[in-house]
Amino acid sequence: MLRLTSDAAPEMSLPQFCWTDIQRESALELEILTLYDSLRLPLLRYSVSFGVPVADGEDIIQEAFLALFDHLRKGRPRNHLRGWIFRVTHNLALKRCRFHRYQSAWIVWEDFRPEEYVSDELNPEQIAMERERRAKLLAIYKALSENDRRCLQLRAEGLTYREISNVVGASLGAVSNSLARSLSRLALSDQR
Amino acid sequence: MFDHNGHLTDEGLILLIDGEASHASADEALAHCAECLACRSRRTQLEQALATFADLYSSTINPQILEPGLERRAELRAQLATASPKPPAAWLGRLAQSRGYLFSAMAILVFTILALSRTNTFIQNRLPSAQTALRLLPDRALTPGAIQAVDLTEVCLTQPEDLDPAVPLSVRKTVFQEYGMNVAKDNDYQVDYLINPQLGGTRDIRNLWPEPYGSTVWNAHAKDALEDRLQHMVCNRQIDLASAQREIATDWITAYKKYFHADNPA
Numbered sequence: 457m458l459r460l461t462s463d464a465a466p467e468m469s470l471p472q473f474c475w476t477d478i479q480r481e482s483a484l485e486l487e488i489l490t491l492y493d494s495l496r497l498p499l500l501r502y503s504v505s506f507g508v509p510v511a512d513g514e515d516i517i518q519e520a521f522l523a524l525f526d527h528l529r530k531g532r533p534r535n536h537l538r539g540w541i542f543r544v545t546h547n548l549a550l551k552r553c554r555f556h557r558y559q560s561a562w563i564v565w566e567d568f569r570p571e572e573y574v575s576d577e578l579n580p581e582q583i584a585m586e587r588e589r590r591a592k593l594l595a596i597y598k599a600l601s602e603n604d605r606r607c608l609q610l611r612a613e614g615l616t617y618r619e620i621s622n623v624v625g626a627s628l629g630a631v632s633n634s635l636a637r638s639l640s641r642l643a644l645s646d647q648r
Numbered sequence: 649m650f651d652h653n654g655h656l657t658d659e660g661l662i663l664l665i666d667g668e669a670s671h672a673s674a675d676e677a678l679a680h681c682a683e684c685l686a687c688r689s690r691r692t693q694l695e696q697a698l699a700t701f702a703d704l705y706s707s708t709i710n711p712q713i714l715e716p717g718l719e720r721r722a723e724l725r726a727q728l729a730t731a732s733p734k735p736p737a738a739w740l741g742r743l744a745q746s747r748g749y750l751f752s753a754m755a756i757l758v759f760t761i762l763a764l765s766r767t768n769t770f771i772q773n774r775l776p777s778a779q780t781a782l783r784l785l786p787d788r789a790l791t792p793g794a795i796q797a798v799d800l801t802e803v804c805l806t807q808p809e810d811l812d813p814a815v816p817l818s819v820r821k822t823v824f825q826e827y828g829m830n831v832a833k834d835n836d837y838q839v840d841y842l843i844n845p846q847l848g849g850t851r852d853i854r855n856l857w858p859e860p861y862g863s864t865v866w867n868a869h870a871k872d873a874l875e876d877r878l879q880h881m882v883c884n885r886q887i888d889l890a891s892a893q894r895e896i897a898t899d900w901i902t903a904y905k906k907y908f909h910a911d912n913p914a
Contacts, residue, residue, distance in 0.1 A: 489721065521724055593701060612702040639658065
């Protein structure tokens with residue numbers, strides 16, 4: 457592959473409009489890769505929560521970013537790109553789950569050991585309490601409906617209500633209701 | 649936002665926490681919270697629940713799986729490059745759409761052919777040397793070099809005949825993709841460590857690049873000789889390890905000329 461740098465432009469004597477095209481493509485590639493760097497982990501976390509294996513999750517993300525590249529090359533709207541890429545990942549993960557008939561939507565959560573993530577700075581009693589607290593939250597999370605879980609996860613990733621509503625295909629009001637329902641339960645469990 | 653007892657509902661509080669309430673509603677809710685202990689307390693509970701969940705959720709993916717991220721990134725980069733339209737084709741296509749540009753292009757082409765025909769050696773000398781230069785030194789953006797902390801004793805215990813650890817096929821493939829090369833070139837190129845492991849180089853993809861076997865005197869054998877020389881010099885305290893790593897990573901050919909006092913490998 458010929459790597460085009462800005463130094464190559466005068467030597468190649470390409471017409472200006474052509475060089476602009478190349479620059480635009482390169483800038484777009486760079487933009488996609490920068491977005492990939494910042495969103496890979498959140499998207500991977502989200503896609504594996506559907507029950508797809510991590511390797512499949514990585515494939516889904518690649519596919520989603522290629523779709524984004526195509527989307528932007530065609531000059532389509534570039535507002536709410538984060539919501540857009542989450543939505544594509546959501547749809548691709550669902551499609552793959554249906555195709556491969558992945559059963560559980562929380563395989564990764566089952567493997568999760570809350571105690572591994574508790575700070576060492578706490579005393580043994582505090583650690584035990586923290587573990588218990590997190591285990592309770594996890595149990596509440598698992599008992600939520602699939603849609604509520606998705607909304608909560610996307611909220612935890614920092615998406616706005618509008619972005620969440622675009623990803624899960626629900627109205628703003630439904631997202632707000634869902635989050636209120638889920639967080640009320642989590643807070644209740646935390647109180648006990 | 650308020651229930652029949654005059655307190656904020658959970659939904660109202662969450663809208664407030666998330667900054668999703670309208671300005672008017674948010675002002676009203678904040679004013680209420682300032683006066684109402686029960687709502688302030690409930691708000692804190694909801695915020696804590698949300699923070700704990702976010703913490704739990706963010707730890708569901710083990711950071712160890714981030715390791716192959718570079719390979720996946722390289723894969724995406726290669727796919728993006730493939731998906732991009734080929735510049736020369738786009739150029740010709742656009743030229744064909746415009747007579748003016750077509751005329752200019754033809755004039756440039758004729759001029760170029762005339763100029764090249766006057767310089768017979770251009771194609772034989774200049775172009776091959778340019779192509780070779782692309783391969784002799786790694787692309788610094790792709791292969792800046794990567795090291796791990798090593799002890800001098802460790803470096804000096806390694807014997808010169810110790811081979812570099814083999815690079816797995818999947819990693820070799822990724823390196824070729826990064827460099828936009830066909831994997832079929834695997835026979836002509838060795839995926840080599842820029843900073844060799846004996847000098848503390850790691851198997852990180854940023855420390856690997858496709859190095860030609862025999863098409864030039866500046867090949868893998870010459871670099872091996874330099875690696876041995878540098879290791880010897882480091883162990884004899886003629887040069888410190890960091891300098892050796894830096895020189896081999898920056899421009900190994902210049903380093904070879906410097907330490908072998910020769911313009912070409914023996």
